[in-house]
Amino acid sequence: METSIVGTGYVGLVTGVGLASIGHKVICVDIDAKKVEKINKGESPIYEKRLEELLKKALQKKLFIATTDLNYAVLNSQITFIAVPTPSKKNNDIDLSYMKKVSAQIGSALLNKKEYHIIVVKSTVAPETTLKVVLPLIEKYSKKKTGSGFGLCMNPEFLREGNAVDDFMRPDRIVIGEIDKQSGDNLAKVYKNFETDIIRTSLSNAEMIKYTNNALLATLISFSNEIANISEKIPGANAFEIFKGVYLDKRLNPVINGKRVNPQILSYLYPGCGFGGSCFPKDVKALVAFSNKKKYKPVLLSAVLDINKKQPLRLVKLTEQKIGNLKNKNIAVLGLAFKPETDDVRESPAIAIIKELVAKKANVFTYDPVVNAKNTHLHFKNFPFDHAQSLHQAVKNKDACLIVTNWKEFEKLTPEFIKSNMANHLFIDGRGFFHNKESEKINYLGIGLGNKKGASKES
Ligand code: UGA
DSSP: OEEEEEOOSHHHHHHHHHHHHTTOEEEEEOSOHHHHHHHHTTOOSSOOTTHHHHHHHHHHTTOEEEESOHHHHHHTOSEEEEOOOOOBOTTSOBOOHHHHHHHHHHHHHHHTOOSOEEEEEOSOOOTTHIIIIIHHHHHHHHOOOBTTTEEEEEOOOOOOTTSHHHHHHSOSEEEEEESSHHHHHHHHHHTTTOOSEEEEEOHHHHHHHHHHHHHHHHHHHHHHHHHHHHHTTSTTOBHHHHHHHHHTSTTTSOEETTEEOOOGGGGGSOOOSOOOSSSHHHHHHHHHHHHHHTTOOOHHHHHHHHHHHHHHHHHHHHHHHHHOOOTTOEEEEEOOSSSTTOOOOTTOHHHHHHHHHHHTTOEEEEEOSSSOHHHHHHHTTTOOOEEOSSHHHHHTTOSEEEEOSOOGGGGGOOHHHHHHHOTTOOEEESSSTTOSGGGGGSOEEETTBOBTTBOOSOO
């Protein structure tokens, strides 16, 4: 099928390259001419496993091009996906300005098109946005009605950064929200070769499925962190061991043919220094804002955000607990990306940690295996710190080393390795690296671990 995609960010580019890889013809549109040029040369503007390789193949097979010309893209395709950003506004509502602009532009392009066209909202939007914001704009500018002139769908994405290509190629489900059956049938054709469950539902249900999914995972994380924070008050407690006992509940981890299934959901029930990224924080905030507008106070989701806001700062508190006043202390922050396998630092717990350390007048040194110094300073403007080129350089001669991202590289910091190479180092563990017995041999404190004397002083 001939498809066009507006927006070559994370979702747009992965979807475009993914669709081209399974044989669809794809035209990607972006207002950024430099980015378009780069993409057409086969260079991916983002770091994502296999993306560049598949982009190059799709370009060679002439199944993919990028352009700045939205009109051309709409006129030369049967279906247009909207994958533009929907960032948070100051009041936590989502900013629909790109969505509105693009809906109007697609409508104007359709004015000159005789054939029926499908528009699909792929960006994450609050319930009712597709029906109450996108639809009226397309109708106004195209002077057409759904059903005859165009069709409308909402098709949320479930792509994890770092696994986005794989998640696209092997989706656990495809959700098709449709204004009418004809629209849904047409979108289903795009996905006809995927062997997975396809859910056909209303536009608002599709929008809400996306928010609910992210809100559930974020809730599990904040729940784990709350249990970890309580555990820290119990002398000698270990939240990781506590959770081990919980994971084995057969409703979480069923035994099938004598074997544990070990579902991936358990990886969201793991204490740490909080969730970040461009999705969980923004989507939960948006759902809270939406709910408040509808005059329902979402107490649980507000608590999820509240716990998550404070969680990174617990690492700083643990550091103070061990070494006192942080003024002029040399502190290494290990890991800047919001999670491993990405160079994305948006809403990363590292930001809150660095801000707090700088406010307390500590000398901050950072290290990340992928996020480079240039990226770093771009995102952490006005926060003075040094960026180390290697893990070794970062941890050398520091008063404390804070582990913020669970990068594979940090796994080499085993208790044995630390004991023989960095015996005097203090580690503050934000990701559960040192939760086993061996760790007793090293100098560390961690999230979810009750210290020997029991409760820490702070709340
Ligand atoms: C998330 C969802 O997992 C995707 O399904 C969804 O499509 C995407 O948001 C989106 O809305 O676009 P992503 O933000 O890439 O994907 O990240 P995850 O791998 O789900 O992790 C999110 C955050 O939770 C990370 O900061 C991670 O470190 C944190 N996390 C995860 C924890 O703090 N604890 C855990 O136990 C698990």
